[in-house]
Amino acid sequence: xxxxSVVPFGPHHPVLPEPIHLDLVLExxxxxxxxxxxxxxxxxxxxLVKKKDYKQYVYVVERICGICSFMHGMGxxxxxxxxxxxxxxxxxxxxxxxxxxxxxxxxHLLWLGxxxxxxxxxxxxxxxxxxxxxxxxMFEYSTGGRVIFSVNTVGGVLKDMxxxxxxxxxxxxxxxxxxxxxxxxxxxxxxxxxxxxxDVGFLTYEKAxxxxxxxxxxxxxxxxxxxxxxxxxxxxxxxxxxxxSNVGDCYARTDVRIQEIFQSIDLIRQAVAKIPxxxxxxxxxxxxxxxxxxxxxxxxxxxxxxxxxxxxxYLDRARIRTPTFANIPALLETLKGAQLADVPLLxxxxxxxxxxxxx
Amino acid sequence: MSKLMSxxxxxLKSLFSKPATTAYPAKPAEYPERTRGHVEMIDVKDxxxxxxxxxxxxxxxxxxxxxxxxxxIQRFDCIQCGYCVDKCPKKTLKIIPGYQEPxxxxxxxxxxxxxxxxxxxxxGGAKGGKPKAxxxxxxxCGLCAKNCPASAIEVDRAAKSWKLxxxxxxxxxxxKTKCPKKCIEME
Numbered sequence: 250x251x252x253x254s255v256v257p258f259g260p261h262h263p264v265l266p267e268p269i270h271l272d273l274v275l276e277x278x279x280x281x282x283x284x285x286x287x288x289x290x291x292x293x294x295x296x297l298v299k300k301k302d303y304k305q306y307v308y309v310v311e312r313i314c315g316i317c318s319f320m321h322g323m324g325x326x327x328x329x330x331x332x333x334x335x336x337x338x339x340x341x342x343x344x345x346x347x348x349x350x351x352x353x354x355x356x357h358l359l360w361l362g363x364x365x366x367x368x369x370x371x372x373x374x375x376x377x378x379x380x381x382x383x384x385x386x387m388f389e390y391s392t393g394g395r396v397i398f399s400v401n402t403v404g405g406v407l408k409d410m411x412x413x414x415x416x417x418x419x420x421x422x423x424x425x426x427x428x429x430x431x432x433x434x435x436x437x438x439x440x441x442x443x444x445x446x447x448d449v450g451f452l453t454y455e456k457a458x459x460x461x462x463x464x465x466x467x468x469x470x471x472x473x474x475x476x477x478x479x480x481x482x483x484x485x486x487x488x489x490x491x492x493x494s495n496v497g498d499c500y501a502r503t504d505v506r507i508q509e510i511f512q513s514i515d516l517i518r519q520a521v522a523k524i525p526x527x528x529x530x531x532x533x534x535x536x537x538x539x540x541x542x543x544x545x546x547x548x549x550x551x552x553x554x555x556x557x558x559x560x561x562x563y564l565d566r567a568r569i570r571t572p573t574f575a576n577i578p579a580l581l582e583t584l585k586g587a588q589l590a591d592v593p594l595l596x597x598x599x600x601x602x603x604x605x606x607x608x
Numbered sequence: 609m610s611k612l613m614s615x616x617x618x619x620l621k622s623l624f625s626k627p628a629t630t631a632y633p634a635k636p637a638e639y640p641e642r643t644r645g646h647v648e649m650i651d652v653k654d655x656x657x658x659x660x661x662x663x664x665x666x667x668x669x670x671x672x673x674x675x676x677x678x679x680x681i682q683r684f685d686c687i688q689c690g691y692c693v694d695k696c697p698k699k700t701l702k703i704i705p706g707y708q709e710p711x712x713x714x715x716x717x718x719x720x721x722x723x724x725x726x727x728x729x730x731x732g733g734a735k736g737g738k739p740k741a742x743x744x745x746x747x748x749c750g751l752c753a754k755n756c757p758a759s760a761i762e763v764d765r766a767a768k769s770w771k772l773x774x775x776x777x778x779x780x781x782x783x784k785t786k787c788p789k790k791c792i793e794m795e
Contacts, residue, residue, distance in 0.1 A: 301666055308666045308689040376618060379628045393642035393703065399689040407694065408642070431618055439614040534759065 253281070256589065260289050264367040264593040267603035271596070275589060283584040285577055291607040295567055302562040303329060303537055307401055310554075313569065314605040315396050316359060317547040319352045321569070322401035324554040327481055328543035329403045332558055335533055339483070341405035343524040346483040347415070348391075348398065350513040350520070355384040356548035357506045357513075360600045361436060364503065367597045368445045376432050383425060387418050405530025415521045422514050433507040437500075446500040450583040450595045453497055462579035463572045464550020465509065466599050468493045469501035476546035487519045499598050506600075509548075536560055547572055549600045571605035644688040645706040647681060654700035655679055655721045658778040660757050661692035661701060671716070680718035683708045697757040697780045737794040739783050741770045745791035752783035752792060 254275050260268030268289040274282040297309050311322040323345050330337055362377035385395045391410050392398035400408045410418075436442055452462065457470035467474055468491060475491035477484040492508040494501040537558030544553050550572030557566040576599040583595050630637070639645065649655060657679065659672040669685035670692060672678075686708075693701045739752070739761075748768055753761040760776035761783060763769070784792045 305664065305666045305691065308687065308691060311689075312687070372619070372622075373615065376622075382628070389643060390640045391642070393640075393644040393690075394688070397687075399644070399691075402694075407690070435614050435618070440612050 252277070258283075258592060258596075262593065264363075264597060265601075266363060267601065269596070269601060269603050271584075271592075273584070273589065273592065278589045280584050280587045280589065280592065283581050285581065287577075287603065287607055289607075290604060294608045295569065298564045298567040300563075303556075303558065303564050304403055306564065306567065307403065308399060310567075310569070311397055311399060311401070313571070313608055314602055316356045316602060317352060317549065317552075317605070318397045319348050319401070320545055320547045320552065322399075323349060323482070324543050324545040324547075324552055325556070325567070325569075326401045326403050327545070328541050328554040328556045329537055329558075331541040331543065332537040332539045332556060333403070333533065333535065335404050335531060337405050338528045338531055339525050340409075340527045341529045342483040343520050344406050344410060344529065345401070346487070346520050347410070347418075347517055347524075348388075348400065349482065350516045351384055351387060351418075353513045353548045354510050355381050355388075356600075357510050358384065360506060360548075360597075361433070361503075364594075364597050365436070367593050368442065370435075370442065373432070373435055373442075380425060380429060380432060383421065387421065390414070391418075402530060404533040405528070407530065409529045412524075415524065419518055419521050422517060426511075426514065429510065433510070436503050436507060443500065445591075445594060446503055447498060449499045449591050450587060450598060451497050452579055452583050454495070456582050457497070457579060460578040460582055461575050462550075463575045464547070464600075465502055465505045466550060466576045466579055469505045470497035471495045474551070476544045476551050479544060481543070481545060483520060483523075486523055487516055489516055499594060502598050536562055537564065549573055549602060549605075550575060552605075569608060571602065571608070573599065573602045573606045576601075577606070639705040641705075643705040644690065644703050646683065646688065646704065646708055647686060647690075647692060648702055648704050649679065649719055650700050650702050652679075652700075652719055652721050654698045655719075656698060656780055657721055658697060658757070658780040660695045660697060660778055660780075664691045664695040666691060677721050678718050679721055680716045682714060682716045684711075684714045695757060697782050737779055738774055738777050739772060739779075739781070739792045740795045741787075742791040742793070743768075743770060745789050746770055747789055749788060751786050751788060755782050755786045757782065 256273045256275055258271040258273050259265055260270045270286045272284040273280050294309055294313055298306055301309055307322055307326060310325040311318045313321050358377050358381035362374040365373035389395045392400045392408055400406050452470045454471040457467045457472050471493055473491055473493050489512060492505050492512060494505055538560035540557040542553060542555050544551055552572055553570040555568040556564055559565045580599045587595055657672055657674045662670045662672045666689060667685045667687055669682045671680045690703050693703055748763055748765040750763040753763045758776045758778050760773045762771040781794055784794055
């Protein structure tokens, strides 16, 4: 047995976009145990529910995270709509689905870039973000915002996308397809990249299930759990099978996310082909009285929105369980037995969003 | 070999093609029509100082002074969510392209809404007065309640009742303009 030592990792670290601290218990260079601590960027957004009425709170929820902002807004709105028994127009459901899938593409491309940066491939990082920029342009063109759109409202959406705009987006995505395959191909096939990703940070199916891993983290270990199968928004009308892998290492998690980018493009194509004409929002009168658990599949995994209304404009409680929060126990499991040099890579492999986690 | 040279094609293409970035600010950026630049009051004359924008603003960036007749916005607090634009009963607020320029001081931008009384009367309101319905002529159609931006009016057709929540009412006068029987007066 080697000499044990404790090495602090974070909260400030070159590869970490956001602060999380890990106390790494090492034996020589091998991690025996990792003890996490969070709380560096807690903003008390859940408490704000007491000060902002349930419609204003949509704009607060959207600001929990800058990457899955749209899906936070959508999950919260759908939760309130269930409490108030509001029927959302079908076109609004399709528009939400299209924006949600575009968000997934932009989130995964962002992650691929950060991941490339973490293993020292700067130009691959730049190319991933160059492609992501085109998705951000689509957001700006359709909603006015590049990262935070503010198009969700209780009862539907605030902005429509004319059919010509949707067709143009599909054409742009078709044109991106070739470039996306070239760039993502480097992650999947390059010898040097593969040497960093393969056989590193295993998470078995049993452990993933036991620790409650969600999203690509769980899917890469064989967990066939995808909240889109619960048919919220327009997912009930679209044909898709969750992408899973049985390997459970860093490579599998990268592969699952890359395949999800292409699956999202396919879902957008299907949604644009099927989107009906009609209103985009329904007028909502009254106040929420009751409670609901809404589960949505964000790029990082399942997010849970619990809302409880008391019949007034202000909710009693809003609780948001975000995917990174659920994936931290799984991260600690993958760190056991890993080399110190692989720790930054493994932390990034869960696609950590600490702003989400701490709210 | 393909595993070792997988990035070469992309590198060569990048080497001989135009940069993906633009020479901003030498070449100005082009913004789409929907860009959320900043909130602008299109026509000061249309503003009736109802205060719905102030009540709706999530970060509290807008302040309406009904007595002083001014509307002000703290641009550094504004999050460009557009909720005030949706709430404005007169549709005089709009989000238009053009970002707030950086500054060293957080000074609110104040607009003087001139001649409040005359403009409010012309728009259907009256000195911030409250609506009162003449129930003899009222047909309890509910259009006033449906159009009320503050949800201050309750109409029950079956019970033939018309109720005003005076605390919620902002005196915008929209109920008066929407009433098909012209039986609402601002008092």
